[in-house]
Amino acid sequence: MILKKTRRSLMIVMTKDTMQIVREQDVVPFRNRVRELSTKIGMSLVNQTKLITAASELVRNMLKYANGGKVMLETVSKNAQSGIRLIFMDQGPGITNVQQAMQDGFSTGKSLGLGLPGAKRLVNEFDINSIPGEGTTVTIIHWKHGR
Amino acid sequence: MNKIAQLLQNNKKQILESWMQNQLADASLRDDLISNEELRRQSDELISGLARATSSGNMDNIYTPEYEPVVEILSDISITRARQGFSPRETGMYVLSLKQAISTVLEEKYSEQPEVLYKELITTHKLLDNLSMVTFDTFIKGREEVILRQTDEINEISTPVIRVWEGILALPIIGTLDSARTQIVMENLLEEIVNTGSSIAILDISGVPAVDSLVAQHLIKTVSATRLMGAECIISGIRAEIAQTIVHLGIDLSNIKTKASLASALQLAFSMRSVEVRKINKNTGFSLTR
Amino acid sequence: MDRIPILKMGPFLLVTIQVDLYDRLALNLENDLISMVSKTGARGVLIDISAVSIVDSFMGRILGNIASMSRIMDAETVVVGMQPAVAITLVELGLTLQGVYTALDVEKGMELLRDKIGVMNDPEEDEEEPDDSND
Secondary structure, three states: OOOOOOHHHOOEEEEEEEEEEOOHHHHHHHHHHHHHHHHHOOOOHHHHHHHHHHHHHHHHHHHHHHOOEEEEEEEEEEOOEEEEEEEEEEOOOOOOOHHHHOOOOOOOOOOOOOHHHHHHHHOOEEEEEEEOOOEEEEEEEEEOOOO | OOHHHHHHHHOHHHHHHHHHHHHHHOOOOOOOOOOHHHHHHHHHHHHHHHHHHHOOOOOOOOOOHHHHHHHHHHHHHHHHHHHHOOOHHHHHHHHHHHHHHHHHHHHHHOOOOHHHHHHHHHHHHHHHHHHHHHHHHHHHHHHHHHHHHHHHHHHHHOOOOEEEEOOEEEEEEEOOOOHHHHHHHHHHHHHHHHHHOOOEEEEEEEEOOOOOHHHHHHHHHHHHHHHHHOOEEEEEOOOHHHHHHHHHOOOOOOOOEEOOOHHHHHHHHHHHOOOEEEEOOOOOOEEEEO | OOOOOEEEEOOEEEEEOOOOOOHHHHHHHHHHHHHHHHHHOOOEEEEEOOOOOOOOHHHHHHHHHHHHHHHHOOOEEEEEOOOHHHHHHHHHHOOOOOOOEEEOOHHHHHHHHHHHHOHHHOOOOOOOOOOOOOO
């Protein structure tokens, strides 16, 4: 008998959108788009700011290490709660040691090394998948009420 | 078409009557919470849904599309009942008494064929047991929603920001400080700092039962955020046992202004704002000079 | 134009960031501001970020850099008007802008700067600044 998951805990994707990020100037319209989506689902200002800041960190990484990529922007719903899911996909060099990259203060560039771990702290769900030589995919979800 | 579906369709009236009787006979029926008509309407709807679902031949997996309407009805019923204040037993009995009703009808119909009767009874019981689990599941979910809402309300109420003097805010924290609460405290405090243009905030933790490293971290975060805004933060109400645990845990609060009591924090705040409070004459009482 | 205007007010430099920053713009600001400090011999830098809705680790780093660079040139930096949501986010991000002075608004920021560098540039001490601020 299969009754592990009731259909209520499934995540439903309500809207879907893709943006190409190739230049630094693309970051501003991208951030505005995220703000627009999160306002639409009624996210509070603090949660919006957290989400956009996390997104900003991830987009910067994409531009810096992979010369850009694309982002999928989705509004999702689970357990009657709505949220925003962002999927950052690039075809850059990938990260050889993900664990290390997730540590505070670690950077191969000259930054503070807060990008990845900081972004993770800012959002509710964070998932990173990287294959050296093929690229990196980072998925973040932030719920309307921030939990 | 299988026997149960047939039975549900042909003998719907009889089953409904018998079920209603069972429910009405039950001493625990809360006729103060639900009217008879409402109960009959709900029950009728459920039997019809069940008849449609069982006609597919699927008798044991209720997490399939054909059972969706049934599960939907049951979930709705138990969620509304959870909110209305029914006990889980009462909600569970609702489905379990249907089991009784169907069994009675089955017995009458197949009294000549004990083998068939036995098989059908087992199937029916299994199905209805599963369905009653759904009511428990959703009942608990409904209750959890109530609890969550109340937690939010408590959080909202229990974090007042008080303007104690021009440019000085006080925020008494009562109860445990977890991360969700810290968020609210921070938001309220920072919002109020902007609104009042205050440059000093006193965080009084006399009402916090215990400070562990996590709570301390939350406090430090709040202080840091206040400083980023351009205001200074004083933590007051540090009791002896809290000071002890803080040192034992090796938490570093040396960058933060701390005071034992709200009064001494206020005094510090006054001196930071160059405000002086002093006693003058018995008759003129109390005066403040800047 | 990828430039943010810098105003000179007596011994201070005043920058009001009104647009959403992207990295190039922030880097330009750092360069412009530091060369302005050296050119004018300013004693204080005031950056108003009340209109900025996002400060991420990069921009946080730029703010920190501006503060440390000006300090070497004997100028103090005050960041004023940070939004509550931005402050909460920065703390969560792990960035507390150590070494950067902060104030609630431009007025309080000016006051703080005057305090920090001593009022020596202003010989008539009991006279307040020619009144352009609304008390």
